[in-house]
Amino acid sequence: MAERTIIPFGPQHPVLPEPIHLDLVLEDEKVIEAIPSIGFIHRGLEKLVEKRDFLQYTYVAERICGICSFMHGLGYCQGIETLMNIEIPERALFLRTIWSEMSRIHSHLLWLGLTADAFGFESLFMQTWKIRETMLDIMEETSGGRVIMGSCTIGGVRKDIDRETLHRIVNQLADLEKQIHEITSVFEKDYTVQQRLVGLGTLTREDAYDLGAVGPMAKASGICLDMRQLGYAAYSRLDFTPIVASAGDSYARTLVRMQEIYQSIDLIRQCEAKMPLGPILTKVTGNPTGEYFMRVEQPRGEVIYYIKGNGTKFLDRVRIRTPTFANLPSLLKILQGCELADVPVLILTIDPCISCTER
Protein backbone atom coordinates (compact mmCIF):
# COMPACT_ATOMS: atom_id res chain seq x y z
CA MET A 1 0.00 0.00 0.00
CA ALA A 2 1.67 3.24 -1.15
CA GLU A 3 1.93 6.08 1.31
CA ARG A 4 -0.45 8.98 1.02
CA THR A 5 0.60 12.59 1.52
CA ILE A 6 -1.50 15.73 1.60
CA ILE A 7 -0.15 18.75 -0.25
CA PRO A 8 -1.88 22.12 0.08
CA PHE A 9 -2.37 23.96 -3.19
CA GLY A 10 -3.09 27.66 -2.90
CA PRO A 11 -4.41 30.02 -1.79
CA GLN A 12 -1.40 31.81 -3.27
CA HIS A 13 0.09 30.13 -6.32
CA PRO A 14 1.79 31.69 -9.34
CA VAL A 15 -0.73 30.19 -11.72
CA LEU A 16 -3.91 31.19 -9.90
CA PRO A 17 -5.45 34.55 -10.79
CA GLU A 18 -7.49 34.48 -7.57
CA PRO A 19 -7.10 32.59 -4.28
CA ILE A 20 -8.60 29.14 -3.89
CA HIS A 21 -7.38 26.42 -1.59
CA LEU A 22 -7.22 22.74 -2.49
CA ASP A 23 -5.88 19.97 -0.30
CA LEU A 24 -4.50 17.37 -2.69
CA VAL A 25 -4.28 13.81 -1.40
CA LEU A 26 -1.41 12.21 -3.26
CA GLU A 27 -0.17 8.69 -3.67
CA ASP A 28 3.38 9.01 -5.09
CA GLU A 29 2.75 11.49 -7.94
CA LYS A 30 -0.90 10.74 -8.61
CA VAL A 31 -3.71 12.78 -7.14
CA ILE A 32 -6.32 10.58 -5.47
CA GLU A 33 -8.75 13.30 -4.50
CA ALA A 34 -8.92 17.04 -3.96
CA ILE A 35 -10.71 18.79 -1.09
CA PRO A 36 -11.65 22.40 -1.88
CA SER A 37 -11.89 25.26 0.56
CA ILE A 38 -13.16 28.66 -0.55
CA GLY A 39 -14.01 31.92 1.20
CA PHE A 40 -10.84 33.98 0.81
CA ILE A 41 -12.51 36.62 -1.26
CA HIS A 42 -16.01 36.49 0.17
CA ARG A 43 -17.32 40.02 0.45
CA GLY A 44 -20.92 39.28 1.38
CA LEU A 45 -22.23 41.06 -1.69
CA GLU A 46 -25.48 39.16 -1.61
CA LYS A 47 -26.18 40.45 1.87
CA LEU A 48 -25.48 44.01 0.75
CA VAL A 49 -28.85 43.98 -1.00
CA GLU A 50 -30.43 44.78 2.35
CA LYS A 51 -28.59 48.09 2.55
CA ARG A 52 -28.44 49.30 -1.05
CA ASP A 53 -31.59 49.91 -3.05
CA PHE A 54 -32.16 48.17 -6.33
CA LEU A 55 -30.89 51.09 -8.45
CA GLN A 56 -27.63 51.36 -6.50
CA TYR A 57 -27.16 47.61 -6.61
CA THR A 58 -26.33 47.75 -10.34
CA TYR A 59 -23.01 49.30 -9.40
CA VAL A 60 -22.38 46.62 -6.78
CA ALA A 61 -23.30 43.81 -9.17
CA GLU A 62 -20.87 45.08 -11.81
CA ARG A 63 -18.01 45.02 -9.35
CA ILE A 64 -18.39 41.38 -8.35
CA CYS A 65 -15.75 40.37 -10.83
CA GLY A 66 -13.31 42.18 -13.05
CA ILE A 67 -13.18 39.79 -15.96
CA CYS A 68 -16.89 39.20 -16.42
CA SER A 69 -17.97 42.59 -15.09
CA PHE A 70 -20.27 43.72 -17.89
CA MET A 71 -22.30 40.54 -17.96
CA HIS A 72 -22.96 40.64 -14.23
CA GLY A 73 -24.42 44.11 -14.72
CA LEU A 74 -26.32 42.86 -17.74
CA GLY A 75 -27.81 39.86 -15.93
CA TYR A 76 -28.93 41.98 -12.99
CA CYS A 77 -30.41 44.77 -15.13
CA GLN A 78 -32.25 42.32 -17.37
CA GLY A 79 -33.68 40.53 -14.34
CA ILE A 80 -35.03 43.77 -12.87
CA GLU A 81 -36.34 44.85 -16.26
CA THR A 82 -38.25 41.59 -16.65
CA LEU A 83 -39.77 41.96 -13.18
CA MET A 84 -40.85 45.53 -13.85
CA ASN A 85 -41.87 44.93 -17.49
CA ILE A 86 -39.64 47.65 -18.87
CA GLU A 87 -39.19 47.76 -22.63
CA ILE A 88 -35.62 48.52 -23.67
CA PRO A 89 -34.92 50.58 -26.81
CA GLU A 90 -33.55 48.59 -29.77
CA ARG A 91 -30.31 50.49 -29.97
CA ALA A 92 -29.55 49.76 -26.32
CA LEU A 93 -30.01 46.03 -26.95
CA PHE A 94 -27.44 46.08 -29.72
CA LEU A 95 -25.00 48.16 -27.67
CA ARG A 96 -25.32 45.70 -24.81
CA THR A 97 -24.58 42.84 -27.20
CA ILE A 98 -21.50 44.59 -28.55
CA TRP A 99 -20.09 45.14 -25.07
CA SER A 100 -20.92 41.57 -24.04
CA GLU A 101 -19.02 40.18 -26.97
CA MET A 102 -16.08 42.49 -26.28
CA SER A 103 -16.08 41.12 -22.72
CA ARG A 104 -16.03 37.62 -24.09
CA ILE A 105 -13.08 38.31 -26.40
CA HIS A 106 -10.98 39.88 -23.67
CA SER A 107 -11.82 37.14 -21.19
CA HIS A 108 -10.88 34.35 -23.56
CA LEU A 109 -7.64 36.09 -24.51
CA LEU A 110 -6.84 36.40 -20.81
CA TRP A 111 -7.55 32.73 -20.33
CA LEU A 112 -5.39 31.69 -23.28
CA GLY A 113 -2.50 33.66 -21.85
CA LEU A 114 -2.90 32.17 -18.38
CA THR A 115 -3.06 28.65 -19.76
CA ALA A 116 0.16 29.23 -21.69
CA ASP A 117 1.69 30.49 -18.44
CA ALA A 118 0.44 27.40 -16.58
CA PHE A 119 2.48 25.06 -18.72
CA GLY A 120 5.45 27.40 -18.80
CA PHE A 121 5.15 29.01 -22.24
CA GLU A 122 5.89 32.58 -21.06
CA SER A 123 6.45 34.16 -24.47
CA LEU A 124 3.08 32.96 -25.74
CA PHE A 125 1.47 34.34 -22.57
CA MET A 126 3.03 37.76 -23.18
CA GLN A 127 2.04 37.85 -26.85
CA THR A 128 -1.57 36.96 -26.08
CA TRP A 129 -1.84 39.67 -23.46
CA LYS A 130 -0.30 42.18 -25.87
CA ILE A 131 -3.22 41.56 -28.20
CA ARG A 132 -5.60 41.83 -25.27
CA GLU A 133 -4.32 45.37 -24.57
CA THR A 134 -5.83 46.58 -27.85
CA MET A 135 -9.14 45.08 -26.78
CA LEU A 136 -8.99 46.82 -23.39
CA ASP A 137 -8.24 50.14 -25.10
CA ILE A 138 -11.32 49.72 -27.27
CA MET A 139 -13.39 48.99 -24.16
CA GLU A 140 -12.07 52.09 -22.44
CA GLU A 141 -12.70 54.29 -25.44
CA THR A 142 -16.32 53.25 -25.74
CA SER A 143 -17.43 52.77 -22.16
CA GLY A 144 -15.01 54.57 -19.89
CA GLY A 145 -13.30 51.75 -18.06
CA ARG A 146 -10.83 49.07 -19.05
CA VAL A 147 -12.06 46.54 -16.55
CA ILE A 148 -15.29 47.76 -15.00
CA MET A 149 -17.26 49.08 -17.93
CA GLY A 150 -20.08 50.67 -15.99
CA SER A 151 -22.23 51.22 -19.02
CA CYS A 152 -25.20 48.96 -18.33
CA THR A 153 -28.04 50.39 -16.29
CA ILE A 154 -31.69 49.57 -15.60
CA GLY A 155 -33.59 50.86 -18.61
CA GLY A 156 -30.81 50.78 -21.18
CA VAL A 157 -27.20 51.86 -21.42
CA ARG A 158 -25.47 55.02 -20.23
CA LYS A 159 -23.14 55.77 -23.13
CA ASP A 160 -23.54 55.62 -26.85
CA ILE A 161 -21.10 54.62 -29.59
CA ASP A 162 -21.40 56.79 -32.69
CA ARG A 163 -21.24 55.38 -36.19
CA GLU A 164 -17.69 56.47 -37.10
CA THR A 165 -16.23 55.10 -33.87
CA LEU A 166 -18.04 51.81 -34.34
CA HIS A 167 -16.85 51.50 -37.92
CA ARG A 168 -13.28 52.19 -36.84
CA ILE A 169 -13.57 49.58 -34.09
CA VAL A 170 -14.80 46.94 -36.52
CA ASN A 171 -11.78 47.66 -38.76
CA GLN A 172 -9.47 47.44 -35.75
CA LEU A 173 -11.02 44.09 -34.90
CA ALA A 174 -10.32 42.85 -38.42
CA ASP A 175 -6.60 43.67 -37.90
CA LEU A 176 -6.76 42.09 -34.47
CA GLU A 177 -8.18 38.94 -36.01
CA LYS A 178 -5.00 38.44 -38.05
CA GLN A 179 -2.82 38.77 -34.96
CA ILE A 180 -5.10 36.44 -33.00
CA HIS A 181 -4.85 33.94 -35.85
CA GLU A 182 -1.06 33.79 -35.46
CA ILE A 183 -1.37 33.08 -31.74
CA THR A 184 -4.15 30.52 -32.04
CA SER A 185 -2.23 28.57 -34.67
CA VAL A 186 0.51 28.15 -32.05
CA PHE A 187 -2.05 26.75 -29.60
CA GLU A 188 -3.53 24.48 -32.21
CA LYS A 189 -0.48 23.07 -33.90
CA ASP A 190 2.60 23.44 -31.72
CA TYR A 191 4.08 20.13 -30.56
CA THR A 192 4.86 21.16 -26.98
CA VAL A 193 1.40 22.63 -26.41
CA GLN A 194 -0.25 19.46 -27.61
CA GLN A 195 1.93 17.30 -25.37
CA ARG A 196 0.64 19.25 -22.37
CA LEU A 197 -3.04 19.48 -23.30
CA VAL A 198 -4.19 16.50 -25.36
CA GLY A 199 -5.83 13.74 -23.37
CA LEU A 200 -5.64 15.68 -20.09
CA GLY A 201 -8.66 15.89 -17.83
CA THR A 202 -11.13 14.13 -20.06
CA LEU A 203 -14.75 14.62 -19.07
CA THR A 204 -17.27 12.33 -20.73
CA ARG A 205 -20.61 13.62 -21.94
CA GLU A 206 -22.63 11.84 -19.23
CA ASP A 207 -20.34 13.08 -16.48
CA ALA A 208 -20.48 16.63 -17.81
CA TYR A 209 -24.29 16.53 -17.84
CA ASP A 210 -24.74 14.91 -14.43
CA LEU A 211 -22.15 17.03 -12.64
CA GLY A 212 -23.71 20.21 -13.97
CA ALA A 213 -20.85 21.50 -16.14
CA VAL A 214 -21.62 24.72 -17.99
CA GLY A 215 -19.98 26.85 -20.64
CA PRO A 216 -16.95 25.66 -22.59
CA MET A 217 -16.51 22.74 -20.14
CA ALA A 218 -19.83 21.33 -21.31
CA LYS A 219 -19.45 22.39 -24.92
CA ALA A 220 -16.11 20.62 -25.24
CA SER A 221 -17.73 17.40 -24.03
CA GLY A 222 -20.42 17.51 -26.67
CA ILE A 223 -23.30 19.21 -24.86
CA CYS A 224 -24.69 21.98 -27.05
CA LEU A 225 -25.96 24.46 -24.47
CA ASP A 226 -25.53 28.20 -24.86
CA MET A 227 -27.76 30.67 -23.03
CA ARG A 228 -27.44 33.12 -25.89
CA GLN A 229 -29.95 30.92 -27.69
CA LEU A 230 -32.57 32.21 -25.24
CA GLY A 231 -32.53 35.38 -27.30
CA TYR A 232 -31.88 38.02 -24.65
CA ALA A 233 -30.38 41.39 -25.70
CA ALA A 234 -30.05 41.38 -29.49
CA TYR A 235 -29.11 37.71 -29.92
CA SER A 236 -32.48 36.76 -31.35
CA ARG A 237 -31.69 38.98 -34.34
CA LEU A 238 -28.17 37.67 -34.87
CA ASP A 239 -27.07 34.57 -36.66
CA PHE A 240 -24.84 32.17 -34.75
CA THR A 241 -24.56 28.53 -33.71
CA PRO A 242 -22.82 27.43 -30.50
CA ILE A 243 -19.42 25.86 -30.93
CA VAL A 244 -19.21 22.27 -29.77
CA ALA A 245 -16.34 19.80 -29.64
CA SER A 246 -16.53 16.16 -28.67
CA ALA A 247 -13.18 15.07 -27.23
CA GLY A 248 -13.80 16.45 -23.74
CA ASP A 249 -10.14 17.00 -22.87
CA SER A 250 -8.24 20.24 -22.17
CA TYR A 251 -7.22 20.57 -25.82
CA ALA A 252 -10.87 20.53 -26.89
CA ARG A 253 -11.70 23.23 -24.35
CA THR A 254 -8.87 25.38 -25.69
CA LEU A 255 -10.18 24.95 -29.22
CA VAL A 256 -13.75 25.84 -28.17
CA ARG A 257 -12.62 29.06 -26.48
CA MET A 258 -10.44 30.02 -29.44
CA GLN A 259 -13.29 29.54 -31.88
CA GLU A 260 -15.55 31.59 -29.62
CA ILE A 261 -13.19 34.55 -30.02
CA TYR A 262 -13.64 34.46 -33.79
CA GLN A 263 -17.37 34.02 -33.37
CA SER A 264 -17.54 37.08 -31.10
CA ILE A 265 -15.69 39.24 -33.63
CA ASP A 266 -18.19 38.11 -36.24
CA LEU A 267 -21.13 38.90 -33.92
CA ILE A 268 -19.84 42.45 -33.38
CA ARG A 269 -19.62 42.86 -37.15
CA GLN A 270 -23.22 41.68 -37.50
CA CYS A 271 -24.34 44.09 -34.77
CA GLU A 272 -22.72 47.02 -36.56
CA ALA A 273 -24.60 46.17 -39.71
CA LYS A 274 -27.99 45.78 -38.04
CA MET A 275 -27.95 48.43 -35.31
CA PRO A 276 -30.78 50.98 -35.62
CA LEU A 277 -30.68 54.62 -34.57
CA GLY A 278 -32.70 55.81 -31.64
CA PRO A 279 -32.70 56.45 -27.89
CA ILE A 280 -30.57 54.42 -25.51
CA LEU A 281 -32.36 54.80 -22.17
CA THR A 282 -35.93 54.60 -20.91
CA LYS A 283 -37.10 56.12 -17.65
CA VAL A 284 -37.62 53.76 -14.73
CA THR A 285 -40.32 54.38 -12.13
CA GLY A 286 -41.71 52.14 -9.44
CA ASN A 287 -40.30 49.19 -7.56
CA PRO A 288 -39.85 45.56 -8.56
CA THR A 289 -42.15 42.79 -7.27
CA GLY A 290 -42.10 39.07 -7.82
CA GLU A 291 -39.28 36.71 -8.57
CA TYR A 292 -37.42 35.66 -11.69
CA PHE A 293 -34.45 33.57 -12.77
CA MET A 294 -32.42 35.46 -15.36
CA ARG A 295 -29.83 33.44 -17.28
CA VAL A 296 -26.97 35.02 -19.21
CA GLU A 297 -24.06 33.39 -21.03
CA GLN A 298 -20.88 34.69 -19.48
CA PRO A 299 -17.50 33.78 -20.99
CA ARG A 300 -17.24 30.97 -18.42
CA GLY A 301 -20.72 29.59 -18.81
CA GLU A 302 -24.23 30.14 -17.64
CA VAL A 303 -24.81 32.58 -14.79
CA ILE A 304 -28.18 32.60 -13.03
CA TYR A 305 -29.50 35.72 -11.32
CA TYR A 306 -32.38 34.94 -8.99
CA ILE A 307 -33.99 38.25 -8.07
CA LYS A 308 -36.87 38.56 -5.62
CA GLY A 309 -38.58 41.86 -5.04
CA ASN A 310 -41.32 42.78 -2.61
CA GLY A 311 -42.56 46.14 -3.85
CA THR A 312 -40.16 48.30 -1.84
CA LYS A 313 -36.97 49.75 -3.16
CA PHE A 314 -34.88 47.18 -1.24
CA LEU A 315 -34.89 43.75 -2.82
CA ASP A 316 -35.59 40.62 -0.80
CA ARG A 317 -32.89 38.47 -2.35
CA VAL A 318 -30.34 38.50 -5.12
CA ARG A 319 -28.77 35.12 -5.60
CA ILE A 320 -26.02 34.80 -8.17
CA ARG A 321 -25.01 31.32 -9.19
CA THR A 322 -21.86 31.75 -11.20
CA PRO A 323 -20.48 29.27 -13.75
CA THR A 324 -17.29 28.54 -11.84
CA PHE A 325 -19.36 27.37 -8.88
CA ALA A 326 -21.23 24.98 -11.15
CA ASN A 327 -17.98 23.72 -12.64
CA LEU A 328 -16.38 22.91 -9.26
CA PRO A 329 -17.76 19.32 -9.05
CA SER A 330 -16.38 18.69 -12.56
CA LEU A 331 -13.01 20.04 -11.44
CA LEU A 332 -12.92 17.69 -8.48
CA LYS A 333 -13.74 14.81 -10.83
CA ILE A 334 -11.05 15.54 -13.43
CA LEU A 335 -8.40 16.06 -10.76
CA GLN A 336 -8.73 12.44 -9.68
CA GLY A 337 -6.01 10.35 -11.24
CA CYS A 338 -3.91 13.15 -12.71
CA GLU A 339 -0.23 13.83 -12.06
CA LEU A 340 0.83 16.56 -9.64
CA ALA A 341 2.48 18.57 -12.42
CA ASP A 342 -0.79 18.74 -14.33
CA VAL A 343 -2.82 20.20 -11.47
CA PRO A 344 -2.26 23.88 -12.45
CA VAL A 345 -3.31 23.25 -16.05
CA LEU A 346 -6.42 21.38 -14.93
CA ILE A 347 -7.46 24.08 -12.50
CA LEU A 348 -7.08 26.67 -15.23
CA THR A 349 -8.97 24.63 -17.76
CA ILE A 350 -12.28 25.28 -16.00
CA ASP A 351 -11.47 29.01 -16.25
CA PRO A 352 -11.79 29.75 -12.54
CA CYS A 353 -13.11 33.12 -11.53
CA ILE A 354 -13.07 32.82 -7.78
CA SER A 355 -14.26 36.33 -7.03
CA CYS A 356 -17.46 35.46 -8.89
CA THR A 357 -17.74 32.15 -7.04
CA GLU A 358 -17.63 33.66 -3.62
CA ARG A 359 -19.10 37.07 -4.19
Next chain:
Amino acid sequence: MAAHTIENISLSSLLESVKRMKEQGFRLIQMSCTHKDTFILDYTFGKELDLFDLKIILQALIEVPSITSIFPAAFIYENEIHDLFGIPITKISIDYSGNLFKTSIKTPFGDQTAVSTNTPEK
Protein backbone atom coordinates in the same frame (compact mmCIF):
# COMPACT_ATOMS: atom_id res chain seq x y z
CA MET B 1 -39.76 30.12 -26.16
CA ALA B 2 -38.03 28.59 -23.14
CA ALA B 3 -40.23 27.45 -20.25
CA HIS B 4 -39.83 29.09 -16.85
CA THR B 5 -41.92 27.37 -14.14
CA ILE B 6 -41.88 27.77 -10.37
CA GLU B 7 -43.72 25.17 -8.26
CA ASN B 8 -44.29 25.11 -4.49
CA ILE B 9 -43.85 21.75 -2.82
CA SER B 10 -43.72 20.48 0.75
CA LEU B 11 -40.63 19.17 2.51
CA SER B 12 -42.00 15.63 2.73
CA SER B 13 -42.46 15.35 -1.04
CA LEU B 14 -38.96 16.68 -1.81
CA LEU B 15 -37.23 13.40 -2.63
CA GLU B 16 -39.98 12.05 -4.88
CA SER B 17 -40.33 15.35 -6.77
CA VAL B 18 -36.57 15.40 -7.33
CA LYS B 19 -36.69 11.79 -8.53
CA ARG B 20 -39.43 12.78 -10.96
CA MET B 21 -37.19 15.53 -12.36
CA LYS B 22 -34.36 13.06 -12.86
CA GLU B 23 -36.63 10.64 -14.71
CA GLN B 24 -37.73 13.39 -17.06
CA GLY B 25 -34.10 14.08 -17.99
CA PHE B 26 -33.57 17.32 -16.07
CA ARG B 27 -30.27 18.16 -14.41
CA LEU B 28 -29.64 20.29 -11.35
CA ILE B 29 -28.72 23.85 -12.21
CA GLN B 30 -28.58 25.50 -8.81
CA MET B 31 -29.89 25.54 -5.27
CA SER B 32 -30.58 28.71 -3.39
CA CYS B 33 -31.88 29.86 -0.04
CA THR B 34 -33.65 33.04 1.01
CA HIS B 35 -33.86 34.05 4.64
CA LYS B 36 -36.39 36.61 5.76
CA ASP B 37 -38.36 35.39 8.80
CA THR B 38 -38.72 31.98 7.09
CA PHE B 39 -36.17 30.00 5.11
CA ILE B 40 -37.16 29.41 1.48
CA LEU B 41 -35.21 26.73 -0.40
CA ASP B 42 -35.18 26.75 -4.19
CA TYR B 43 -34.12 23.72 -6.20
CA THR B 44 -33.70 24.70 -9.85
CA PHE B 45 -33.58 22.11 -12.62
CA GLY B 46 -32.99 22.57 -16.31
CA LYS B 47 -33.21 20.64 -19.52
CA GLU B 48 -31.87 22.31 -22.66
CA LEU B 49 -33.24 25.85 -22.38
CA ASP B 50 -36.20 25.13 -20.03
CA LEU B 51 -36.09 25.98 -16.34
CA PHE B 52 -38.13 24.32 -13.58
CA ASP B 53 -37.94 25.42 -9.96
CA LEU B 54 -39.16 23.62 -6.82
CA LYS B 55 -39.75 25.84 -3.80
CA ILE B 56 -39.94 24.73 -0.16
CA ILE B 57 -40.77 27.05 2.74
CA LEU B 58 -39.25 26.13 6.10
CA GLN B 59 -40.57 27.85 9.19
CA ALA B 60 -37.41 27.18 11.22
CA LEU B 61 -34.08 25.36 10.97
CA ILE B 62 -35.38 21.84 10.45
CA GLU B 63 -33.49 18.93 8.95
CA VAL B 64 -33.60 18.62 5.19
CA PRO B 65 -32.64 15.38 3.42
CA SER B 66 -29.86 15.62 0.87
CA ILE B 67 -30.53 14.99 -2.80
CA THR B 68 -26.97 13.87 -3.56
CA SER B 69 -28.19 10.29 -3.89
CA ILE B 70 -30.13 11.39 -6.99
CA PHE B 71 -28.02 14.32 -8.22
CA PRO B 72 -24.39 13.90 -7.13
CA ALA B 73 -23.46 17.46 -8.07
CA ALA B 74 -25.72 18.85 -5.35
CA PHE B 75 -23.08 18.40 -2.66
CA ILE B 76 -21.42 21.71 -3.42
CA TYR B 77 -24.67 23.70 -3.17
CA GLU B 78 -25.80 21.90 -0.01
CA ASN B 79 -22.46 22.54 1.69
CA GLU B 80 -22.68 26.20 0.77
CA ILE B 81 -26.24 26.56 2.10
CA HIS B 82 -25.22 24.76 5.28
CA ASP B 83 -22.18 27.03 5.74
CA LEU B 84 -23.91 30.30 4.98
CA PHE B 85 -27.44 29.78 6.31
CA GLY B 86 -27.04 27.06 8.92
CA ILE B 87 -29.73 24.73 7.59
CA PRO B 88 -28.86 21.19 8.74
CA ILE B 89 -28.86 19.08 5.60
CA THR B 90 -28.34 15.41 6.43
CA LYS B 91 -26.50 12.66 4.56
CA ILE B 92 -24.65 14.83 2.00
CA SER B 93 -22.41 12.52 -0.03
CA ILE B 94 -19.28 14.65 0.50
CA ASP B 95 -19.76 16.64 3.69
CA TYR B 96 -17.17 19.26 4.56
CA SER B 97 -18.76 19.87 7.99
CA GLY B 98 -18.63 23.63 7.72
CA ASN B 99 -15.13 23.89 6.23
CA LEU B 100 -16.02 24.64 2.62
CA PHE B 101 -16.77 28.32 3.06
CA LYS B 102 -14.37 29.99 5.49
CA THR B 103 -15.92 33.11 7.03
CA SER B 104 -15.04 34.78 10.29
CA ILE B 105 -18.69 34.74 11.42
CA LYS B 106 -20.41 31.35 11.21
CA THR B 107 -23.64 31.26 9.15
CA PRO B 108 -23.47 34.93 8.17
CA PHE B 109 -26.68 34.91 6.16
CA GLY B 110 -28.76 32.98 8.64
CA ASP B 111 -29.21 33.64 12.34
CA GLN B 112 -25.71 34.71 13.25
CA THR B 113 -23.84 32.94 15.98
CA ALA B 114 -20.65 33.93 17.80
CA VAL B 115 -17.42 34.81 16.01
CA SER B 116 -15.45 31.70 15.07
CA THR B 117 -12.27 31.18 17.04
CA ASN B 118 -9.97 29.80 14.36
CA THR B 119 -9.23 33.12 12.63
CA PRO B 120 -6.20 34.94 14.07
CA GLU B 121 -6.87 38.18 15.94
CA LYS B 122 -5.34 41.34 14.44
Next chain:
Amino acid sequence: MSFFKMAKIITRNLFTSPATRKYPLTKRSNYSNTRGKIDIQIENCVHCGICQRRCPTGAITVNRIDKEWTIDPFACVTCGYCVDVCPKKCLSMNNQYSPSAHTKEKETHKDARVPDHTTNH
Protein backbone atom coordinates in the same frame (compact mmCIF):
# COMPACT_ATOMS: atom_id res chain seq x y z
CA MET C 1 1.94 19.12 -35.50
CA SER C 2 4.82 21.50 -36.03
CA PHE C 3 7.79 22.75 -34.12
CA PHE C 4 9.09 26.27 -33.66
CA LYS C 5 5.84 27.95 -34.62
CA MET C 6 6.49 30.59 -32.01
CA ALA C 7 10.02 31.22 -33.29
CA LYS C 8 8.74 33.24 -36.23
CA ILE C 9 6.85 35.62 -33.92
CA ILE C 10 9.79 35.95 -31.55
CA THR C 11 12.36 36.71 -34.29
CA ARG C 12 10.01 39.31 -35.68
CA ASN C 13 9.75 40.89 -32.24
CA LEU C 14 13.55 41.20 -32.08
CA PHE C 15 13.46 43.63 -34.99
CA THR C 16 10.40 45.72 -34.13
CA SER C 17 9.97 48.39 -31.47
CA PRO C 18 8.89 47.31 -27.97
CA ALA C 19 5.19 47.09 -27.17
CA THR C 20 5.63 48.87 -23.83
CA ARG C 21 5.84 52.57 -23.13
CA LYS C 22 8.80 54.20 -21.32
CA TYR C 23 6.69 55.47 -18.44
CA PRO C 24 7.19 58.06 -16.80
CA LEU C 25 8.99 59.64 -19.77
CA THR C 26 5.98 59.07 -22.02
CA LYS C 27 2.62 59.03 -20.33
CA ARG C 28 -0.53 57.42 -21.69
CA SER C 29 -3.28 59.89 -22.45
CA ASN C 30 -6.78 58.91 -21.39
CA TYR C 31 -9.76 58.84 -23.73
CA SER C 32 -12.48 61.45 -23.49
CA ASN C 33 -14.87 58.83 -22.12
CA THR C 34 -12.55 57.61 -19.37
CA ARG C 35 -14.12 57.68 -15.93
CA GLY C 36 -11.93 59.60 -13.50
CA LYS C 37 -12.34 61.86 -10.51
CA ILE C 38 -15.50 63.78 -9.66
CA ASP C 39 -15.46 67.58 -9.93
CA ILE C 40 -18.05 69.99 -8.57
CA GLN C 41 -19.07 73.54 -9.38
CA ILE C 42 -19.81 74.49 -5.80
CA GLU C 43 -21.58 77.75 -6.76
CA ASN C 44 -24.45 75.83 -8.33
CA CYS C 45 -24.80 73.25 -5.56
CA VAL C 46 -27.96 73.57 -3.42
CA HIS C 47 -26.78 71.01 -0.83
CA CYS C 48 -29.84 68.81 -1.30
CA GLY C 49 -27.90 65.67 -0.37
CA ILE C 50 -29.25 63.43 -3.15
CA CYS C 51 -25.69 62.52 -4.22
CA GLN C 52 -24.88 61.50 -0.65
CA ARG C 53 -27.91 59.22 -0.44
CA ARG C 54 -27.29 57.56 -3.80
CA CYS C 55 -23.56 56.97 -3.63
CA PRO C 56 -23.07 53.17 -3.47
CA THR C 57 -19.91 53.44 -1.39
CA GLY C 58 -20.83 56.41 0.82
CA ALA C 59 -17.93 58.52 -0.40
CA ILE C 60 -19.83 61.82 -0.46
CA THR C 61 -20.84 63.87 2.57
CA VAL C 62 -22.93 67.01 2.25
CA ASN C 63 -23.10 69.56 5.03
CA ARG C 64 -26.05 71.83 4.48
CA ILE C 65 -25.39 74.15 7.41
CA ASP C 66 -21.74 74.84 6.63
CA LYS C 67 -22.38 74.66 2.86
CA GLU C 68 -19.69 72.06 2.37
CA TRP C 69 -19.43 69.20 -0.06
CA THR C 70 -16.85 66.53 0.77
CA ILE C 71 -15.75 63.55 -1.25
CA ASP C 72 -13.34 60.80 -0.25
CA PRO C 73 -11.51 60.09 -3.53
CA PHE C 74 -10.16 56.82 -2.15
CA ALA C 75 -13.65 55.46 -1.49
CA CYS C 76 -15.06 56.64 -4.81
CA VAL C 77 -15.38 53.87 -7.40
CA THR C 78 -16.06 56.31 -10.30
CA CYS C 79 -19.44 54.82 -11.10
CA GLY C 80 -20.87 58.21 -12.02
CA TYR C 81 -24.23 57.76 -10.31
CA CYS C 82 -23.90 61.10 -8.49
CA VAL C 83 -23.30 62.87 -11.80
CA ASP C 84 -26.48 61.33 -13.22
CA VAL C 85 -28.79 62.18 -10.30
CA CYS C 86 -27.64 65.71 -9.42
CA PRO C 87 -30.68 67.96 -10.01
CA LYS C 88 -28.56 71.06 -10.65
CA LYS C 89 -26.03 69.25 -12.87
CA CYS C 90 -23.12 70.71 -10.93
CA LEU C 91 -21.18 67.45 -10.72
CA SER C 92 -19.04 66.30 -13.60
CA MET C 93 -16.62 63.49 -14.25
CA ASN C 94 -13.09 64.37 -15.25
CA ASN C 95 -11.22 62.02 -17.51
CA GLN C 96 -8.10 62.07 -15.32
CA TYR C 97 -7.82 59.75 -12.35
CA SER C 98 -7.53 60.97 -8.76
CA PRO C 99 -3.87 61.54 -7.95
CA SER C 100 -2.18 59.07 -5.63
CA ALA C 101 -1.16 60.27 -2.18
CA HIS C 102 0.58 59.13 0.95
CA THR C 103 -2.41 59.58 3.23
CA LYS C 104 -6.12 59.10 2.58
CA GLU C 105 -7.43 62.62 2.73
CA LYS C 106 -10.89 63.79 1.89
CA GLU C 107 -11.46 66.64 -0.51
CA THR C 108 -13.76 69.40 0.73
CA HIS C 109 -15.34 72.15 -1.32
CA LYS C 110 -16.94 75.04 0.53
CA ASP C 111 -19.26 77.63 -0.84
CA ALA C 112 -17.68 80.64 0.88
CA ARG C 113 -19.68 83.32 -0.89
CA VAL C 114 -21.41 85.75 1.40
CA PRO C 115 -24.82 87.11 0.31
CA ASP C 116 -24.88 90.82 -0.51
CA HIS C 117 -27.35 92.05 2.07
CA THR C 118 -25.16 91.00 5.02
CA THR C 119 -22.33 93.36 4.11
CA ASN C 120 -23.33 96.82 5.14
CA HIS C 121 -20.17 98.82 4.48
